[in-house]
Amino acid sequence: MTREEALNLYFLDARARLIDLAAFLDRVERCPGEDDFRLRSFRAALRHLSEAKTEKARAVLTTLSDPTMEPLPAATTKGATGAWPQFKG
């Protein structure tokens, strides 16, 4: 695919998702309260989108991941939240 062909295929979809992201942040920021680990991780991950480097998807996923290697003593839940609870930013 040429860049133009890729844009023809995916631009409108990506544009819609970009606006959704902006509206999500507007919505959350209208609500009283503090950022938690999820929103801190999200804001950190967003910064990768404006970097010149390739592999932006990989960088976003890595920012939203537990970077440690030590196993948990036990699983106290089965679910995942989408961001690492210890993320400080």
Place this chain on the structure above:
Amino acid sequence: MRYIEPHAHMVSRVTDDYVAMVTAGCRAVCEPAFWAGFDRNSVEGFRSYFAQLTEHEPKRAANFGLPHFCWLCINPKEAEDTKLAEEVIAIIPEFIDRPNVLGIGEIGLNKNSRNEISVFEQHVDLARRLNQLILVHTPHLEDKLKGTRLIIGLLKNQQFDPGRVLIDHVEEHTAPLVLEAGFWAGITLYPQSKCTPPRAIDMIERYGGERLWMNCACDWGPSDPLSVPKTAIEMRKRGHTEDAIDFLIYRNPCRFLGQSPVFELS
């Protein structure tokens, strides 16, 4: 179009899904053992489930001319009850020689706990002793990267042949780790989590499709049993040839699964 659906939890799906999959060109479906959405409370519950996977579901699929294969294990979500896990692992040999059993799976990690690791290692040991293929589930969301790293390390420690292991649910941050270590990788196409068709094709274009497959992993949650053929249509839009599509969605799964003597298609 023809394709193999290498990962689908058909016990959770309605008959119309079988009709749609066969209509779209599905030539075989493979069903890993998984978590029912609640914890089973006895080994007898698993015995019934394994009977469902090896007796009832193949008959249900056969009504539509679709060969049905399965994998057996206790899912990592149920690994904290180590006594039950040991009891379930102990009954797997009763079922392993049934004519549609491909191997041990989907084993793996969920929250990356010590008990999950212990149960994973017991499954790998069983697979080695019974000379079986392995299908590995990697954790969700924030736990995936750590879990994938741990799983690769554990499999390397046990010196399990990487060519006989498929590590599933890879994304952009884990696919290179899995492929560089010599394992097969699976991309799961989900409407909300895991991977979309455009991202899956991005990974195929970047990392090559030699040891990759795609699956729908349809179950009782948001999932689409036709996501593999829909992704094939997306590949056509991007200029992939019919031969390249066939290689990825039919011949590739056949190559991996064909290492099991039970995987034969007429």
